[in-house]
Amino acid sequence: MEIHVDDAHKRIGLVRIHLEEDAGKSLHPEGKEGVETTRVDLNRAGVPLIEIVSEPDLRSGAEAYHYLTKLKQILVYLDVCDGNMEEGSLRCDANVSVRRAGAKEFGTKTEIKNLNSFRYVEKAIQFEIARQVGVVESGGRITQETLLWDSARGVAETMRSKEEAHDYRYFPEPDLLPLDLEPAWIESVRAELPELPDALRERLVAAHGIPEYDAEVLTETRSLAAYYEEAVAASGQPKLASNWIMTEVNAVRNKTGQPIETFPIRADRLGAMIGMIASGAISGKIAKQLFERMLTDEAPPAELVRRHGLAPIESEAELVALAREVIAANPGPAAEFRAGKEKTFAFLVGQAMKQSRGRAHPEKLQAALRSALGGEG
DSSP states (O other), X not given: OEEEETTEEEEOOEEEEEEEEOOOEEEOOOSOTTOOOOEEEOTTTTOEEEEXXXXXXXXXXXXXXXXXXXXXXXXXXXXXXXXXXXXXXXXXXXXXXXXXXXXXXXXXXXXXXXXXXXXXXXXXXHHHHHXXXXXXXXXXXXXXXXXXXXXXXXXXXXXXXXXXXXXXXXXXXXXXXXXXXXXXXXXXXXXXXXXXXXXXXXXXXXXXXXXXXXXXXXXXXXXXXXXXXXXXXXXXXXXXXXXXXXXXXXHHHHHHTOOGGGOSSOHHHXXXXXXXXXXXXXXXXXXXXXXHHHTTOOSOXXXXXXXXXXXXXXXXXXXXXXXXHHHHHOHHHHHHHHTTOTTHHHHHHHHHHHHHTTOXXXXXXXXXXXXXXXXXX
């Protein structure tokens, strides 16, 4: 896998990806006098697991964070899991070791468990690196052990001494036959894989001419990328669609916690609205008012514009009438402008735009104001 950290690309190797099943666990009630029972929890027994083991190519907590974030995105794209760490859909253990500069052999490693977020992984690794460096530099030796991360205190504490690999006593399972997968079958599965994040980002940049940053945001999930492409198809405006999704759409989603799949404004409706902006049918300011109405009203954007009087003021007579209303309501600033105080004109324009609720074209409105001020002068 390739990750991007601090403006540099780095490849992280994978040792293996293997399948296993969750086991039942024994519970030994503690703190209750006279209790001599063992309880067995089989709730997760038989649940299939995929364990992905990376090569020791990561050099910091930050690199681990980016690696895990990208790995999770790929797994979610492939519908392997939903990536929810709090519900146990994704777990992570981190092995950490240090070695002196120039040394070839890795040092003794420790394993950190109880990591239920990628940020905790980053913090735990940085903590353990600093601890091990301190031990080695003071002349001590690292003990191979399993540590538990205490997120509240920001420290990793010993859980148990760690067994060597041979202590796990691996042996073939006699009831499971070996799997011999045909290359043709593997290729057929490969051909059915969806477009993965890196390839999708590259395609969006090439096909729509949007910046790489935009593509990064828009490919957060497959559904969001599909939403963007549908909006582009409906509007013909790739960059404008990108801007609206990254700002207005994502702002609402972040506030409400909505996934894009249940967002109330469908991609084709958003595209229709964006098309209206591009054609000049509505202004950007009016579009924001329209967007708010579209969140709760499923009517087509054009119908909402008609229903709520959001169409732009095109008539020169209407613009002049609006200008005269503003001048009449602000005689002082109007007199100052006529007396040569040009700065006052900006105030009058602001009042006129406010009066028009953003429906007037700024340049046309300014022309109407100047005409009205001159005519009355």
